[in-house]
Amino acid sequence: MRQIDHIVLHCTAGPQSQTIDAIKNWWKTGLGWKQVGYHILIKADGEAVRLAEDEVVTNGVKNHNARSIHISYIGGVNKNGVAVDNRTPAQIATQLRLLREYKEKYPAARIVGHRDFLVPGKPGYKSCPSFSVRDFLTKHAPELL
């Protein structure tokens, strides 16, 4: 089994109406990626769509993919493209369910947000997933911290 150090939460930084096909097409033809960006995408209605098996390395955080699981919700920006936490209650419920499952599968892994790997103000910084994972877990699932 692949060693997993981090379970990383993301947003797609696009409209909540984005389709999975549009997102996958952007990775492939827009960015030229050979692999998908995340293992699981969470739609606005809370449905979790698996894009890759856990054993497969995906492309969520540059230089941190070999030992990571990446989970993203669709959304994370307002209509002007500004970062905003617009997760639906259904998306939050699915995040918590998946995080509990993954923490059981990989007890040593830390749950973090994409931005926790980055330094504010430095090139390449992004606010993904548009909320503080630490605050989120503290409030909803402190046992996962």
Ligand SMILES: [Zn+2]
């Ligand atoms: Zn991200």
